[in-house]
Amino acid sequence: GAGVSQSPRYKVAKRGQDVALRCDPISGHVSLFWYQQALGQGPEFLTYFQNEAQLDKSGLPSDRFFAERPEGSVSTLKIQRTQQEDSAVYLCASSLASEGGVYGYTFGSGTRLTVV
Amino acid sequence: AQKITQTQPGMFVQEKEAVTLDCTYDTSDPSYGLFWYKQPSSGEMIFLIYQGSYDQQNATEGRYSLNFQKARKSANLVISASQLGDSAMYFCAMREGNFGNEKLTFGTGTRLTIIP
Numbered sequence: 536g537a538g539v540s541q542s543p544r545y546k547v548a549k550r551g552q553d554v555a556l557r558c559d560p561i562s563g564h565v566s567l568f569w570y571q572q573a574l575g576q577g578p579e580f581l582t583y584f585q586n587e588a589q590l591d592k593s594g595l596p597s598d599r600f601f602a603e604r605p606e607g608s609v610s611t612l613k614i615q616r617t618q619q620e621d622s623a624v625y626l627c628a629s630s631l632a633s634e635g636g637v638y639g640y641t642f643g644s645g646t647r648l649t650v651v
Numbered sequence: 652a653q654k655i656t657q658t659q660p661g662m663f664v665q666e667k668e669a670v671t672l673d674c675t676y677d678t679s680d681p682s683y684g685l686f687w688y689k690q691p692s693s694g695e696m697i698f699l700i701y702q703g704s705y706d707q708q709n710a711t712e713g714r715y716s717l718n719f720q721k722a723r724k725s726a727n728l729v730i731s732a733s734q735l736g737d738s739a740m741y742f743c744a745m746r747e748g749n750f751g752n753e754k755l756t757f758g759t760g761t762r763l764t765i766i767p
Contacts, residue, residue, distance in 0.1 A: 575759075628696070642696035
């Protein structure tokens, strides 16, 4: 597609539920990122893929968070046993390898997760 | 210490006036990149402008320019002739190191409101 597509746009989960958030990057984009944006804050890095390889997962806040990109295109961020502090907007971004470092990354509109 | 500091939580500017959004950064890496993103109420992050640490000239993109003062570690965004559509959150971000470290560190943002 023309942009980075994320689904669902909104997700309400009961505390303790598992959720899966999907990201469709721009076709051909090698690099894919997940960021978490709490209310009133800037995005915080979660994890980074180059093709199917997860090169950096240093930002994942706990072992309840898991991301995958098995075929190097679509990525899924999974959160197990959701907690209230997981409530945030989850942003996905993609770029053409290192060009992202100069031309910026293309972000999706995000998934707003609310844990009740 | 915060890597990216944006000290203006909110700004109100008259339409057609120029506006400067402040950003200071902290890094010991000689190679880094600085970015500005716009986030309208729809949620997506829109790339505006990029400045590399070795770039000799300030970056410009249309009505956007980056006032890069390396010794002071500041990278202020200047928007000329502001328009109503410029009302949004603005985030400064930094990538440290060479291409290979692709993750961005964001500031807390400045909410800009353009007054007609």
